[in-house]
Amino acid sequence: MKAVEFGKVAAGAEAQRLQSMGLRIARRLAFLVVAALFGFFALISAHVTLWAICFGPLHTGPVWASVIVLGLDLLCAVILFMLGRSKQAGIAEVEARITRDRNLAAMKNAFAFSAVTATVVGPAGRMAGRGLLGLFRGRRSRTRSRWSR
Numbered sequence: 001m002k003a004v005e006f007g008k009v010a011a012g013a014e015a016q017r018l019q020s021m022g023l024r025i026a027r028r029l030a031f032l033v034v035a036a037l038f039g040f041f042a043l044i045s046a047h048v049t050l051w052a053i054c055f056g057p058l059h060t061g062p063v064w065a066s067v068i069v070l071g072l073d074l075l076c077a078v079i080l081f082m083l084g085r086s087k088q089a090g091i092a093e094v095e096a097r098i099t100r101d102r103n104l105a106a107m108k109n110a111f112a113f114s115a116v117t118a119t120v121v122g123p124a125g126r127m128a129g130r131g132l133l134g135l136f137r138g139r140r141s142r143t144r145s146r147w148s149r
Contacts, residue, residue: 006107013100020093028084035080042073 047069054065089097 003107003110006103006110010100010103010107013096013103017093017096017100020090020096024090024093028086031080031084035077035084038080039073039077042076047073 050069050072051062051065054060054068055062058065060068
């Protein structure tokens with residue numbers, strides 16, 4: 001029965017690992033969505049202001065003002081994209097994976113031990129059972145023969 005318990009613990013650990021992994025993927029997706037929204041709204045709202053600042057007080061000209069705006073937008077998009085791409089597993093996910101692996105190994109060992117036990121004890125147990133049955137039958141036949149006299 002220990003093998004079944006190990007299997008239950010391993011299945012629970014796998015469920016916890018999958019749940020943690022799902023939360024991590026959802027968090028990454030949220031970062032990517034925020035990065036895309038930031039990139040879109042940054043292009044709409046800040047472009048005009050930044051371009052006007054570069055063109056007016058800094059006297060950079062229309063071309064260089066556009067290049068500065070593009071560079072800042074790309075910098076923000078790259079930073080948020082890198083935050084969204086992180087693939088590090090959380091502590092709960094790693095612990096669940098370790099628990100699952102240990103219990104799967106224990107379950108395999110328990111099944112292997114029961115298979116070896118059944119192989120070794122099976123024929124010997126059948127032979128001993130036949131011997132006991134033979135002794136019981138021999139005793140019964142001797143008892144009947146005494147009563148029949």
